[in-house]
Amino acid sequence: MKLLANKETPVKSLLRFICTGLLALCASHPAFALAPEPAPLPQPVTLTIGYVKVGHLAPMLSVADTLKKLNVIVKPVEFVRYADARTALLSGSVDIGAVGPGDLPIVLAQGNTNLVGLTGVAASSKYLVVRKGVQINDWKDIEGKRIGIAPGSAVWFQWAATLTEKGIPYKSFTAVNIQGGGTAFVQALKRGDIDAFLCWEPFESQVVSSGDGYFAKQIEYGHSKAVGAELGMLAATSTAMSTKREAIQRFLWAYLNAQDTLAKDPEAFAQAYSRYVGLPLDVTRPSVKLIQLGGVLDAAQIKAQATEFHKLGVIPKDVSGEVGKYYDDSLVKSLQRGGT
Known part of the structure; x- marks a missing residue:
């Protein structure tokens, strides 16, 4: 019988299914409870916040409204990359x-020592x-294929490290450098300039959803x-950490609160994602299935990255x-209760 050949009884099969489900549940939700909302600051403080319109940063969408109640004024600045x-x-143009x-x-x-990492996303x-x-x-x-890359990007680091660990020569494919945001990758693929690409959401799911x-x-x-699965990092300037620390702590609470809410509700995540990046739900719904909100980055992983990048x-x-x-997660830890 097939079950005997695989040496897996129905009971073992059921246990495996349950364990798999529990692991997926743990990966989908933070392993900590967020502390109560902090008190408003006694005086208004302005935070200049730099953001990038990628799906895993959708919690940014509601941060400004929450911070307004906490006497933190948000000055948003959008970046493509x-x-x-x-x-x-690094120039001090934004605080966080x-x-x-x-x-x-x-x-x-x-x-440069003006960058302080706070948490993964x-x-x-x-x-x-x-x-x-x-x-x-x-x-x-992949041998001989034209693969679009963003040299020096987070996804490129992941790709290069994976090739190294698998013993695959980097020159086995033709790297096509593509500048600009994710839309440039989508256009290059549709034109046939490249056979494949390394990119980020929502542009990956956009191509798949369109059938291209x-x-x-x-x-x-x-x-x-060496690099890990982390998609991004919230960081502040060392100057802001010393002069606006209480405001940054409240930003982190607002972000983690929004992140926790979306992590527990995939449809709410897809809706927020859609509004944040301006793409239809038929793109964002499949995209959220690939993303587990909640940072996995820690100091040990950053040290491993440093060694590999060298x-x-x-x-x-x-x-x-x-x-x-230069990775200070003390503010995030101060906002957690029941953490492990």
């Missing part, structure tokens, strides 16, 4: 914003998006040991010994 938000933070999960070692290797499996009509079913199939491409589920590159030649020196000092 994490790299642009990072530049604004969303950047790439690997940006700390990058800026530290450049000699979400995790996701990452699949190569392939143009319709092009067959990529296994890692060996598909997810190559055997080409998953989001869980390398090995890849992305940064000129290994800063893994000092990068942990």
Whole structure:
């Protein structure tokens, strides 16, 4: 019998199903309860917040209204890419914003210490998006293919680290550098300029939803040991951390509160995602199935990234010994109760 051949009894099958469901539930919701809403600040404080319109940052949508009640005035600044938000933070143009999960070692290797990481935002499996009509079913199939990349981006780091861990030569495919936001990747794929791309949501699901491409589920590159599955990081300037710390703490509470609400309700997440990025629900609904809201980034992962980035030649020196000092999750921990 088939069950005997697989050595799995009906009872074992049921237990496996239950355990899988429990693991999925744990991955979908934060492992902590958020502390009560903090008191309003005695005097108004303005926070300049840099944001990027990507799906996993949809909790940003309701932050301003919550902060208004807490006497924090939000001055929003939109950026197309994490790299642009990072530049604004380093120059002090914004107080707090969303950047790439690997940006700390990058800026530290450049000699800049004005960036302080606060928390991750979400995790996701990452699949190569392939143009319709092009067959990529296994890692060996990427050989000779034209793959669109954003050099130096968070997804590129994930891809490069995965290739290294799998022993796949980077030169086995043709890397096509694409500048600008995710729309440029979508257009390049539709024109046939590339066979596949490494990108981020909602642009991945946008291509799949329109029928112009598909997810190559055997080409998953989001869980390398060196880089990890984190999709982004909230960071502040060291100046803002010293002069506006209480306001930043209230921003984090507002963000985590919105994040927790959306993580518990996929449809609410899809609706907020749709409003945030301006895409229809037939794109955002499948996209939210790929994203687990709630940061998975920690100091150990950042140190591993620093080591790997140096090995890849992305940064000129290994800063893994000092990068942990610039990841300060104490504010987030102060807002948690029952954390583990």
